[in-house]
Amino acid sequence: MPKPKIRVSPNLEELSRAAAELFVETARSRIAATGSFFAALSGGATPRRLYELLATSAYSDRIAWPNVHLFQVDERCVPPDHPDNNFRMIREALLVPSRMAPENFHRMDGEQADASEAARQYALELDRVIPNREGNCPRFDLVVLGMGNDGHTASLFPGSPALEERDGWVCPSSPGAGGLPRITLTYTVLNAAAQLVFLVSGSEKAATLANVLEGPPQSHLLPAQGICPVNGHLVWYVDEAAASQLQGISRSSG
Numbered sequence: 279m280p281k282p283k284i285r286v287s288p289n290l291e292e293l294s295r296a297a298a299e300l301f302v303e304t305a306r307s308r309i310a311a312t313g314s315f316f317a318a319l320s321g322g323a324t325p326r327r328l329y330e331l332l333a334t335s336a337y338s339d340r341i342a343w344p345n346v347h348l349f350q351v352d353e354r355c356v357p358p359d360h361p362d363n364n365f366r367m368i369r370e371a372l373l374v375p376s377r378m379a380p381e382n383f384h385r386m387d388g389e390q391a392d393a394s395e396a397a398r399q400y401a402l403e404l405d406r407v408i409p410n411r412e413g414n415c416p417r418f419d420l421v422v423l424g425m426g427n428d429g430h431t432a433s434l435f436p437g438s439p440a441l442e443e444r445d446g447w448v449c450p451s452s453p454g455a456g457g458l459p460r461i462t463l464t465y466t467v468l469n470a471a472a473q474l475v476f477l478v479s480g481s482e483k484a485a486t487l488a489n490v491l492e493g494p495p496q497s498h499l500l501p502a503q504g505i506c507p508v509n510g511h512l513v514w515y516v517d518e519a520a521a522s523q524l525q526g527i528s529r530s531s532g
């Protein structure tokens with residue numbers, strides 16, 4: 279497995295600013311080359327500051343929003359106004375303040391009672407909107423990922439059947455232990471992307487990050503290890519606290 283590329287920032291604010299630059303530069307490059315930019319955004323707490331920054335004029339004024347199509351990496355099976363809904367967070371942090379056209383955000387239907395049907399519908403939307411392919415799979419230009427303390431990413435949880443899904447692009451998932459049922463992009467779609475970036479912040483993630491990046495391959499227990507782009511680039515944007523237990527990996531700071 280190729281050595282992962284890691285960028286260490288002093289704190290979450292600087293990590294988010296670095297990620298915002300990556301987002302802007304990737305968007306500008308793809309729009310210049312193809313006229314469009316397709317990205318998938320994770321939920322959770324870590325990426326919120328990135329999304330807030332992208333909506334500020336320092337970044338937003340550099341993005342041709344009409345040429346940008348945003349999708350979700352995963353969603354909790356709750357209505358869009360529920361506090362745990364990822365779309366709600368992304369809408370508050372980015373969509374409303376950036377005044378992005380609503381039709382350019384492709385929301386997962388978390389409130390759909392039948393999660394399998396919601397997953398099927400979302401796969402059709404991926405197929406309809408995204409022209410680029412890796413094999414027969416839609417190819418995102420950029421995917422923003424987080425990592426849970428248990429090593430999950432997207433809604434790909436340790437031991438989950440979703441980890442084994444190879445034919446489908448979107449599937450139901452569950453964290454187990456009474457957690458909310460979810461819908462998630464599968465490894466197939468995630469690993470077809472041109473560029474993936476993990477955002478990991480905080481000392482509570484340090485042990486897991488060291489296991490994921492420096493421990494033995496065990497993606498069934500640490501699903502973040504299963505992110506290996508087929509024909510793309512993977513970079514980890516971490517802060518000093520999260521990186522505090524990393525040993526041998528060369529780190530580019532800044």
Ligand code: 6PG
Nearest residue numbers: 321322323324424425426431432
């Ligand atoms: C979600 C996310 C999930 C998240 C990790 C990290 O729906 O919760 O997609 O994969 O990225 O759980 O979450 P934090 O950023 O809140 O630590």
